Amino acid sequence: MNTIEGTATPGMSTARLFNAYVQEARAEVLRYLRLPGFLLPTMLFPSVFYLMFGIFLAKHNSPDAARYLLASYGTFGVMAPGLFGFGVSLAIDREHGLLTLKRALPMPPGAYLVGKMCMALMMASVVTTIMLCLAIFGAHVQLGAANIAAFFITEVLGVLVFCSLGLLLGTLAKGQSAPGLVNLIYLPMAFLSGLWFPLSIMPNFLQALAPVWPAYHLDQLALSAIGMGQGGVLIHALVLAGFTAVFLTLAARRLARHG
Amino acid sequence: MNFDTCIARLEGVHKRYGAVTALDGINLSIHRGELLALLGPNGAGKTTAISLLLGLHRADSGTVSLFGRDPLEIDARRRIGVMLQSANLPPTLKVRELLRVTASYYPNPRAVAECAAIAGITDLLERRYAALSGGQQRRVQFAMALAGHPELLFLDEPTVGMDINARQALWSAIRNLVAGGASVVLTTHYLEEAEALADRVCVIAKGRVVTEGTVDALRAHVAVRRIRCITSVPVDIISAWPEVDSASLQQGRLVVATTQAETVVRRLLAQDASLSELEVQRAGLAEAFTEITRDSEAADAAQEAA
Numbered sequence: 003m004n005t006i007e008g009t010a011t012p013g014m015s016t017a018r019l020f021n022a023y024v025q026e027a028r029a030e031v032l033r034y035l036r037l038p039g040f041l042l043p044t045m046l047f048p049s050v051f052y053l054m055f056g057i058f059l060a061k062h063n064s065p066d067a068a069r070y071l072l073a074s075y076g077t078f079g080v081m082a083p084g085l086f087g088f089g090v091s092l093a094i095d096r097e098h099g100l101l102t103l104k105r106a107l108p109m110p111p112g113a114y115l116v117g118k119m120c121m122a123l124m125m126a127s128v129v130t131t132i133m134l135c136l137a138i139f140g141a142h143v144q145l146g147a148a149n150i151a152a153f154f155i156t157e158v159l160g161v162l163v164f165c166s167l168g169l170l171l172g173t174l175a176k177g178q179s180a181p182g183l184v185n186l187i188y189l190p191m192a193f194l195s196g197l198w199f200p201l202s203i204m205p206n207f208l209q210a211l212a213p214v215w216p217a218y219h220l221d222q223l224a225l226s227a228i229g230m231g232q233g234g235v236l237i238h239a240l241v242l243a244g245f246t247a248v249f250l251t252l253a254a255r256r257l258a259r260h261g
Numbered sequence: 262m263n264f265d266t267c268i269a270r271l272e273g274v275h276k277r278y279g280a281v282t283a284l285d286g287i288n289l290s291i292h293r294g295e296l297l298a299l300l301g302p303n304g305a306g307k308t309t310a311i312s313l314l315l316g317l318h319r320a321d322s323g324t325v326s327l328f329g330r331d332p333l334e335i336d337a338r339r340r341i342g343v344m345l346q347s348a349n350l351p352p353t354l355k356v357r358e359l360l361r362v363t364a365s366y367y368p369n370p371r372a373v374a375e376c377a378a379i380a381g382i383t384d385l386l387e388r389r390y391a392a393l394s395g396g397q398q399r400r401v402q403f404a405m406a407l408a409g410h411p412e413l414l415f416l417d418e419p420t421v422g423m424d425i426n427a428r429q430a431l432w433s434a435i436r437n438l439v440a441g442g443a444s445v446v447l448t449t450h451y452l453e454e455a456e457a458l459a460d461r462v463c464v465i466a467k468g469r470v471v472t473e474g475t476v477d478a479l480r481a482h483v484a485v486r487r488i489r490c491i492t493s494v495p496v497d498i499i500s501a502w503p504e505v506d507s508a509s510l511q512q513g514r515l516v517v518a519t520t521q522a523e524t525v526v527r528r529l530l531a532q533d534a535s536l537s538e539l540e541v542q543r544a545g546l547a548e549a550f551t552e553i554t555r556d557s558e559a560a561d562a563a564q565e566a567a
Contacts, residue, residue, distance in 0.1 A: 014339065014368045025365035029351070029358055036353035036389075098349035106315040106345065108338040108366045108409070 014110075023113050030117035031124055040086065044125055048079030049132050051198075057141045066230070068141035072153075073224035074197045076133045077217055080157050081192060083125035084164025085171070085184050088118055092172030093180030119165055126161035130154055145228060152227035160220040163242050166249035167216065173256040191215045216245045266293040268413055268444060269314055274323030276309055276468075283309040285468035286323070291413065296435070296445040298459035300452070300550060306468040307448045308346070311415055314446070315343060328412075339367055342411030344402045346418045346448075352391030356382060356401050359390060360408055367409030379437070380404035381430050395422035403431060407438070414438065414445045420454060432457055452550060464553050471557040479549045488517040488525060490539040494532050502528065514538070 014022075034040050056071035095101045104114055134150060137143040145153070168184065175183040192198060194208060195217035201209050212218040219238040225231045226238075270290040276283045284306045291297050299307045312318050313325045316332030330337040350359055357373055364370035377383045380403045385393060393401065399422055406414055416435070420428045435458055439445055449455055455462055456476050463473040472479065485506060492515050499508045504521040519525045522541050529536055 013336075018365075018368055022365040025362045029354060029362040032358060033351040033353050099345060099347045100349060100351070102317060103343065103345050103348040103350075106312075106317055106338070106343045106415075107363065108335050108341075110335070110366070 019110055022110050023116055026109070026113040026117035027120035030121045034087065034091075034121055034125075041125075044079075044082045044086070045129055045132060047082065048075045048129060049136060051075050051078070052133060052136055053140065057136065068137060069143045069228060070200070070225070070230060072133060072137040072141075072143060073221055073228060073230065076130060076153065076157050077160065077195075077221045077224050078192050078197045079129040079133055080126040080161040080220075081164050081188060081217060083122045083129065084161045084166075085168040085188050086181075087122045087125060088165045088168030089171040089175075089184045090168075090180045091118065092169060093175045093177055096172070097177030115169070119162070122161050122165050123158060126158045127154075130157040133157075143228075149228050153224060156220070156223045156227045160223065160242070163216045163220065163246045163249075166246045166253065170249045170253040170256070173253050191217050194218075195221055197221060213241075216242060219245075267291070268293050269327045269446075270324070271310060271313065271320075272324040272326075274310075274313065274320045274325060276306075276313065276318065276321050282468055284313075284320070287465070287469055289463060289470060291444060291446055293412075293444055294439065294442055295460045296439050296447060296458050298455035298462045299446065299448045299465055300455055300462060301465035301471075302554060305465045307465055308417065309468075310465065311417060311446065311448065315341070315415060339409065340412045342406035342409055342414045344399075344406040344414070344416045344419055346421070348402065350390050350398070350402070353389060355387055355389055356393075356404075357386040359401060360386075360404055363405040364408040369410055370408055371410050373408075376404040376407045379407055379434050381427075381434070396424055396427045399423055400427065400431065403434070412443060414443055416445060416447045418449055419447065420449070420451065428454075464550065466554050466557050467561070472553050479553070480543055484520045485518050485552075486520070486522040487542045488519065488522055488529075488540070489514050489542075490529065490536050491515070492529060492533045492536045494529065494536075499529075504528075 052071060052075040056068050056075060092101075101114070130153070134145075134153065138145060138150075167187070171184055171187065172180060195201075195212055195215040196204070197217060201212055219241045222231065222238045223235060223242070226233070226235050267290045271284075271287050274284050274287050287306065287310060289310060299310065301307050309318070313320055314327055314332055316327070316334075316338060319333075325332060327337040328340055332338060356377070360373045360376055364373065364376075373386070374383070377386055380400045382397065382400050382404055385397060385401065390398065390401065399419065403416070403419060406416065419435075420431055423431065432454070435445060435447075439460075445458075447455070447458060459476055461473060462476055462479050464471045464479070491513065494515075496508050496510050496515060499505055499515065499517060502525065504519055504524050506518045506520065508515065508517045510516070517525060526539070526541065
């Protein structure tokens with residue numbers, strides 16, 4: 003049984019492999035840019051909230067309110083691209099058989115997730131830029147170039163922890179039930195992390211509970227970036243990295259088992 | 262059949278999903294340059310067999326190989342094209358973008374324009390996927406299956422939702438690909454599709470290959486032929502003839518099923534000089550298929566009774 007099955011296996015050059023990742027990311031970005039149902043809420047919710055509570059209604063508050071709320075709503079703004087962009091879209095792709103098709107095709111392993119990650123990073127950059135513009139030109143928050151850069155990098159990279167949480171949620175829920183499940187995490191987490199109301203006006207036990215939420219740590223980092231931090235930057239960053247690693251591991255395990 | 266040309270195979274493969282046995286020691290081989298049609302009732306194990314060959318699931322036992330490798334290896338899958346039965350592609354992407362991203366997975370892809378031309382979707386390239394009809398979407402999926410210059414194509418129910426023209430256009434595209442050296446594994450519910458395309462047919466039932474062979478061989482498996490004519494001889498008289506398996510009137514025509522067509526025709530002509538519109542047909546694949554699955558069920562029942 004002299005077979006010729008194994009002969010002439012085509013190799014994939016590094017350039018073509020890289021191109022596969024680029025094309026996958028490009029397709030993923032285009033796919034969501036053309037989806038107003040995802041794009042508009044993602045961009046409008048944080049900016050409208052900030053406009054109302056951070057700019058119009060904050061005139062009578064302390065001058066630092068607009069600065070403080072930039073971190074809160076900025077953090078709120080990068081939660082959605084990660085949680086929905088990953089969680090809901092993964093759940094839908096699984097239900098619709100798209101993920102199955104991609105697994106059958108010779109898509110480079112990881113291209114699918116890298117593609118979604120690029121989409122989330124891009125959305126996070128857009129939202130963060132909008133928030134910074136509102137703060138600087140609308141609320142006249144005084145920010146140095148270093149503050150702006152630090153805030154931008156913090157928020158944009160901060161989306162990754164929500165990507166990994168979204169990935170995990172996307173492996174738990176299927177299709178239509180995913181938006182509900184994601185909202186069940188998204189809205190309470192935003193509230194309990196002090197993104198809508200400062201933690202200081204909340205009951206003590208909720209304040210004590212805040213560090214279990216990833217959004218709380220990102221908010222603390224964002225505050226530090228614009229000069230309102232209470233220190234512990236390294237600890238918050240490490241906690242976020244830890245959350246990301248745990249979510250990713252759990253999600254990878256579920257994906258390997260259930261596909 | 263020469264083993265030298267085998268490019269994909271299942272050997273003694275078992276696969277269970279919980280309490281359900283999907284594949285029960287199946288043996289299946291796919292050879293270079295052939296079009297193999299997998300037929301079988303729903304739940305027979307066709308889709309499971311394909312998903313093992315695509316590396317979507319692992320077999321519980323037995324060997325699964327694709328170009329001599331494990332289908333889980335991406336290098337093996339770089340030589341195949343895939344059209345799955347149920348895959349909703351991103352609705353907001355244009356056809357050209359879908360083809361481009363699929364082509365990017367392969368080391369030596371076909372040009373987008375060429376894929377589109379073969380699948381007959383050149384005029385759809387700038388349209389969004391969601392704006393296409395079901396049949397057009399199937400053609401786009403077919404074009405995506407071609408994107409990598411595949412040596413082996415897996416087509417799972419490719420013509421579902423297509424009108425008759427689109428179906429025949431796809432059939433001719435598939436024939437051209439096979440003529441160009443590609444191999445195809447086709448699953449279908451349309452027996453005429455297998456009849457029109459397949460070099461070899463595999464009938465799967467209860468997780469095993471029940472029978473395999475050329476379309477002609479399968480049809481020969483069924484000795485029954487069908488006689489149709491317009492005659493004044495009453496049906497009940499003909500039903501009573503010993504050579505006749507069954508006789509009935511359908512839309513004013515007599516339809517007789519028999520294994521001895523020549524004898525029956527001779528008797529009919531002798532009895533009715535005014536007989537007209539005589540046709541004699543060998544059973545189609547549909548009858549053969551029904552008979553084969555019935556036989557295998559009867560054999561199973563006999564085995565269980567014994």
